[in-house]
Amino acid sequence: MNKVMSNKLIIALYILPAFLLIVILIYIPIAVTGYYGLMNWDGIGDKTFIGLANYSELLQDSKFWVSAGNSFLLALFSTISLIGYLAISLVLAGKIKGSDLLRKIYLIPMLLSSVAIAQLWIKIYDPNNGMLNSLLTTLGIESPPAWLANPDFVLYSIFVAIIWQYAGFYIIIYSAALKGIPQSLVEAAKIDGATPIQIAYKIKVPLISGTIKTTIILAIVGSLKYFDLIYVMTGGGPNGASEVIASYMYKEAFSSRNFGYGSAIGFSLLILALITTLIITKLTSSKDDLQY
Template structure:
């Protein structure tokens, strides 16, 4: 076995299939997306090279920048919601009664497809037969909102299902990280007179900070490229009030048949995600990593 592992040719042979798969699934589509962004193409007529015209149009497109703003709002809200997920994970990791059942309940949304979740919340938000407006009328609130038809509230209404959908994912990540902290550290802090809040803020949070950084990147990048639930629930409406970059790209490419322009939007979205990831890593960089055994 040592002879095999010391042979670089054999190692390259084993790694080659994975590299080819990554190349075909990730890097080739990225290059093609950038290439198509330089073209004017409706998927039927021959492609026509127009240089950077699509990107120039992108910069001047107010509707696109509105979608960028909406995506950034989702990114900020998703990042802030991590505090809620972390608080729930802190409570569950404290060996409370029923913690095992609650963890399973929080995971239920992860088992459902985004389309199923969208259909569920469409029923909840229905202006006349929805359970939400029914409850508001029951407690005496008149003129209940049209949640998905009012430009002032649609963005917030769409975010609630997203918040619910990903709760289990982040809670489980934080829960696993918290459970990995040696109990002796927590017990020693309790003996020294530390309160539960002090233990959470001064011991547990620093020890899982690397995990928190990863979840921030996941939340921000995931929000910037979020598409399916928003598209099913609103299609980007009303009048673009819930349009995000991914739905704008889809509508440009497949509804208006502007595949070149849609590709330019997709490539721009990739660049924004890369910049966001780099920025988060720089902002959360620490010189020392806290280790425990």
Template sequence: MNKMMSDKKVIALYVLPPLLLIMILIYIPIIMTGYYSLMKWDGIGNMEFIWFDNYKELIKDKMFWKSTYHSFLLAIFSVFSLIGYLAISLVLSGKVKGANLLRKIYLIPMLLSSVAIAQLWLRIYHPSNGMINHFLNFLGVESTPNWLADPSIVLYAIFVPIIWQYAGFYILIYYAALKNIPSSIIEAAIIDGANPWQLAYKIKLPLIAGVIKVTIVLAVVGSLKYFDLIYVMTGGGPNGASEVIASYMYQKAFRSFNFGYGSTIAFSLLLICIIVTWLIRGLTKSNEEIQY
């Protein structure tokens, strides 16, 4: 086996096909997007090379910066929601009655498509027939909000189903990491007199610090490029109040037929995600690696 794996032809046979697939599906589209971002193009007719004029326009585009602010706000909410997911995982990883059933309940949103979740929450937020406003009426609130039509609250209303949608995903990651901790370490800590808080804060969390860092990157980058549920529920409205970078890119490229400018937004989003990932990795870098 070792002799076969040291053969360069065998190595090339294993490495080249997936590398070729990655090049075709990821790197070539990225290069082409960067190329289109230098063009004035409606996506159909002839292209006009305009160098960095699209980027100059982007810097002056107030709606782009507004959508960028919304995307980063979603990223902040997503990172803080990880604390709740982690707390739930800590509880479920212990000896809790009904933990198996609770894990399955939390995973249900993962089984639904974003479109199905959007349609569900559209009905929940409905101004006259929605469950939330019915509950508020029951409590005696006469003037109930129009959740998806009020510019002051629509963004936060959309954050709720997004965070709910990915709850099961992150809970599953944390739960698997916690269950991977050797039981001997937990038992030794309990024998030494560690209470549940000390067990969680000083033993379990440091041992899964690497997993937590990965989930922070996933949550931030996923939030910055989030699109589908927002597009189905509000389309970025009303008046851009729920516009994020990805939905703004879609609007410019496929609704306004400004494909060159849409490519500029898309390429800028890629650069933002790379920079943010690099910053997170730098801020969470640790010279000490706990092994067990």
């Protein structure tokens, strides 16, 4: 085996299939998107090279900046929601009664498609017969808002649905990381008189800091490119109040048939996600990683 693995040709042959898939499915589409962003093109007819005109227009496009602001606001809410996911994971790791059942319940949203989840929350937010407004009316609140039709509430209403959708995903990640902590460390802390809260936040959380950093990057980058549930629930409305970068890109490219401009938006989204990832990685980097 050592002789085989020291052969550079064999190593290259092992790597080649995965390398080709990455190049074909990721890097070539990125390059093509950047190329289309330099064109004036409706997606069907002839292309006209216009250089950086699409990107210049993008910088002056107020709708783009509104959608970018909404995307970053979603990223902020998603990052804050990680605190709740982590807290739930810490409680479930404490071997409470019914913890296995609760983990399965939290996984339910992961089994549903984004379209099904969107339809579910549309029914919940229905201003006339929805469960939420019916509950508020029962509690004595007269004329509760139309959550998805009110520009002041629509974005936060969608955020609640997204946070619910990804709860199981992050709870699984945190639960797996917590299971990797040696029980001897926890028992030693108990002997020293540490309370469950002290064990959670002074021992367990620091030991899974690497996992937490990874989930922060996943939450922020995933939020920047989020599209499907928002598009199904509101289509970016009302009046662009829930528009995000990905939905604005889709409208420009396919609804307005401005494929060149849509490609410029898509390539800009890639650059924003890359820059954000580098900044978060730099801010969360640490020379002294805890070992156990």
